[in-house]
Amino acid sequence: MKKFLLSAIAGSLLATAMTPALASESGVHWSYHGKADPTHWADGVPANAACSSGQRQSPIALSEASAQRVASKDFTIHYEAGSVALLNNGHTVQANVSDANDTIVFKGETYKLDQFHFHTPSEHTLDGQSYPMELHLVNKSSSGRITVLGIFIKEGEGNPALEPVFVDLPASQATAGRQAQVDIAALLPNDKKALVYTGSLTTPPCSEPVNWIVLEQPITMSKQQIAGFKAIFHDNHRPLQKLNHRQVSEE
Numbered sequence: 289m290k291k292f293l294l295s296a297i298a299g300s301l302l303a304t305a306m307t308p309a310l311a312s313e314s315g316v317h318w319s320y321h322g323k324a325d326p327t328h329w330a331d332g333v334p335a336n337a338a339c340s341s342g343q344r345q346s347p348i349a350l351s352e353a354s355a356q357r358v359a360s361k362d363f364t365i366h367y368e369a370g371s372v373a374l375l376n377n378g379h380t381v382q383a384n385v386s387d388a389n390d391t392i393v394f395k396g397e398t399y400k401l402d403q404f405h406f407h408t409p410s411e412h413t414l415d416g417q418s419y420p421m422e423l424h425l426v427n428k429s430s431s432g433r434i435t436v437l438g439i440f441i442k443e444g445e446g447n448p449a450l451e452p453v454f455v456d457l458p459a460s461q462a463t464a465g466r467q468a469q470v471d472i473a474a475l476l477p478n479d480k481k482a483l484v485y486t487g488s489l490t491t492p493p494c495s496e497p498v499n500w501i502v503l504e505q506p507i508t509m510s511k512q513q514i515a516g517f518k519a520i521f522h523d524n525h526r527p528l529q530k531l532n533h534r535q536v537s538e539e
């Protein structure tokens with residue numbers, strides 16, 4: 289028994305040394321592949337229980353046709369240009385935002401933009417279609433509530449607003465990264481029509497509730513920009529989750 293434990297410990301130390309450490313804020317290893325893939329995020333980790341037992345999980349398959357039409361928008365977006373700190377957190381490339389002026393007002397509550405990051409392929413689907421990438425802009429209220437703005441990315445014209453990020457993506461994991469100037473308002477598509485629903489974080493601890501605003505009009509990135517991200521993160525998307533009894537509205 290002792291021998292087995294020792295070899296198990298040695299094995300895990302070896303695995304840690306050989307693969308990049310993919311620890312969440314709680315220090316628990318999780319991944320998109322292998323033994324720590326999304327079907328195992330809650331295994332033995334009470335803090336991640338929502339990943340398996342939550343009833344309002346994200347992402348979901350979005351359908352414009354079945355969305356409820358509403359008369360007025362629940363949200364307004366107020367983003368501008370500013371500086372971000374770019375880093376590779378082992379799961380994605382993330383841009384931490386420190387400007388206080390980037391906000392979303394959702395149902396009368398102000399949410400400040402905290403960070404944005406990328407997934408490939410897209411996590412949500414729209415009318416059965418998956419996109420090469422999806423951008424998530426994570427906004428937090430003073431009381432700790434979260435609203436995420438999701439934007440699909442399709443292959444097309446190079447994205448000038450994202451070039452300061454993609455010109456030199458952080459290829460290896462680090463806790464601090466380079467500064468970049470990004471016009472965050474310029475990241476958004478012209479059409480702000482969105483599918484809005486209540487979901488969760490798409491990474492451990494899969495916390496609920498999260499207000500999701502997923503814009504229907506995709507933005508574009510060049511083949512090279514997408515390939516640059518895929519060279520670092522080949523696949524970092526969580527599979528689709530059950531809709532259960534949720535209503536998606538179109539605003």
Ligand SMILES: [Zn+2]
Pocket residue numbers: 405406407424490
């Ligand atoms: Zn995300």
